Amino acid sequence: MAKSSQAILTVAGVDKTYDGATRPALDRISFSVEPGEFFSILGPSGSGKTTLLRMIAGFEQPDVGRILMDGEDITHVPPFRRDVRTVFQSYALFPHMSVLENVAYPLRMAGARKAERLAKARECLDLVSMGDFAARLPHQLSGGQRQRVALARAIVCRPRILLLDEPLGALDLRLRQQMQHMLVSLQRELGIAFVYVTHDQGEALSMSDRVAVMSEGRIAQLGTPREIYFDPSSEFVAQFVGRSNLLPIDCVSGEGGCTAVLDGQPLSGVATPRPGPARMAIRFECVRLAAADQPANGACSVAGTVEDVLFLGNALEVNVRCGGLNIIAAVPSAGGEGYAPGRQVRVLFDASNATVFHG
């Protein structure tokens, strides 16, 4: 338990199994969050990420393990004595209080005087550009506005850690993008450590300093968005983050190490740790297409026929039939007009972009 002195939050070996559940909700979870860091927990529903968040907030107790804040054990400290605030997925605004009263509530609980807490609450509402709505009641607000009030309520006391539980889940796409920008700038401005739970990989990758990908109660990978995206440590991560082709390959040992064989065709340069059947992940956008007669130029190359094409606006997803496999390539839509079904193409990708998983 090498506790780094500067970590603001440390989760150490936490296990949790709910009554009557067959498999654990959390299984040996450990990680640390630095002060002022934007830390995301990414995973599909049921992966245990919300349980983990609720445990940090104090609503759940771990069966085993500890939660430390600033090196101090807070595992058994009740939620209202933790310097941690939560933005709830459902916003959980008090329906009988005005927006201003909602935001002033934590200050009121802390015993601040009325004038002071109202002034601070107003200031905080301005910060999330909700100053004009102070007198409204929650049911008179739209989803995005409620979201911002919930955020204001959570940051009004300037906690050292802010927990966000899928806060953008209920918003539409455009609002979600606006809120992402706002969250990032707010986080820079306040210097609060954000622990952000989401199932949306786009949110996690775009905003975070580091991301923990969770699967079935475990952390599948922890790293920077770049590491997660380009160097997935497992098939699950490769599948869940971004969009990848997963191709069955055979690793054949020859002179000078193993060589990957895809559909009978050796791929030079693909790093394979050991012989045997395996799978190779390659992202859609790392796959290029070229005319059938163009030389490979050192890249891995497979010949195929275009089967269908999806137009995504900024890109085309071209599904190419290569022998017994399908490989999808994402190519820029500008200049991709020529890819019509039935056309013979050459599929190219760099060996360095491919990741091989045994298992």
Add this chain to the structure above:
Amino acid sequence: MADIASDIPMSAARPLRFRSFSILGWPVYAWFIALVLVPNLLLIGASFLRTSNGLIVFDPTVASYVRLWKSSSFQFLLLKTLATSFGAAAIGCLIAYPMAYYAARVVQRNRSILVLLVIIPLWISLLMRVFAWRMILGQNGILNSFLVGSGVLDQPSEAFLYTGFSVLLTYTYISIPFCFVAIFTALEKIPHSLIEASQDSGASAWQTFRHVVWPLSRPSVAIGFSLAFLMTVGDYITPSMVGGIDGTMIGMVIASQFGIANNWPYGSAIAVCLMLSVGVVLALVMWAGQTKGVLMGDEGARPAVSRARLSPGRRVLRSLAAAAFTLPYLFLYAPLAIMVLMSFNDSSVQAFPLQGATLRWYAELAENASMLEAVRRSLVVGFTVVLVSTVAATGFAFAIHYGRVRQARFFEFALALPVAIPGVVLGIVMVLATQLVQVPSGIFRTVIGQSSFVMPVILMIILARLRRLDGALLEASMDAGANHWQSFVHVLFPSIRGAIIGGALLGFTLSADDVMVTLFLSGTAPTLPIWVWNQMRFGFTPSVNAIFTLVGVGSLLAILVCNRLVFRGTSGAAGSS
């Protein structure tokens, strides 16, 4: 794409409107005029008449009001009645709140059973419950024989029965289930995420209760309080059974003006005064109970239950709370249990110790021709009332829900008015109305009177179910080519059948148990409760226990069946009364 979708409002909640069919709204207006508007106007009108030699003289006057204004004993009685009912409702809420809190927010399993157990006494004959208290508090009663037997008292005390206290106690007993149901539904609805948000904001358990739980449940406390207050304020049965002279209440005076005293204008004036003061009290209570804001229902579901390991201290607290939680149940059920026990007791003195088991009280019943006649009459009245009310309620519910009634909100509220009128007042209102159209007292009059409050109850149940239905069901059916009638037969009726049957059963128990209204209307053709009531005036035999035990078991069965039908699939949403 998303923009287009969000521009079109989801019309699921908005029922179709049929302007051309508005003729179907006419029965609603007719019912309102015949059973709500005219009778109440008659009451007000009658209060401005006077009597001479026992006959009503049509000579507008304010004499009755002047008499009331000058009568300090009336004013004292009115205040005492309001204060007793107010006190009972307040104590009822005080007892019911912790119970409801425990059942709604602490208990995790078998919650619906706990709720059902509190509601059941609501629907077991009021007479029976009051009678049981008389048996407990009386001079030969159980409380006295216990106290004397254990040496606390030297001789039986008279302090328990026939006092203001015994009325307050019995009213409290009647109040608890109403308060409980209302408070429970409110507490159960509070989203758990709000509690967590409050804790997260640094609020202690007490602060969370004060600033979040209490404000959100306050409106329902006011509703439960009002229901209980309404139930007891017009009650003339309880005071005359357990009140004695000290426990006289205004309902008894009103009833006597329409009985022995035979001064209808004066009785009407008292009733109007009672209704006005009740209205003022309830308005104040509702005003005090209001909370701004609207629960939106999207605040999030209850999270998975994790049983936190409790410290020994908290475990002791938990078991203490559970023990305290069972006390009100004892209070609710002990009188009923004692009554059942006594019905098998081989002694005509209703006191402990028991003298041995017998069925002779039940055997006596079977030979009692006038009682059997009363039972038969109760069944006839009950079935007729249920038939009339159910047919009317179903039609009205559709007419209101599908927009064939103008001012639907108003009529929904107005039709329910008889439920909110104190029992004694509703009784005389219906007397006046049936007298006007010269319906003689007896079965027919009883049916009309009972339908006035049974129909709205069934209507509310059916409307509640209709509103829970997916509004797109009817649209889907018509989209599939069915006309209105076919849609009704194949889609709508099957989906509300449970509510109709449940409402009908509930209506039957209401009808079969009613004393307050029926006593004014039945004349020489008593239903079973009225027959029992008449018997009790001439002293009681233990066979009354036997009747009540049978009635109680009967109502219990009916309640269980209708509970299954009405609330099937929905958890504990039992706010039908």
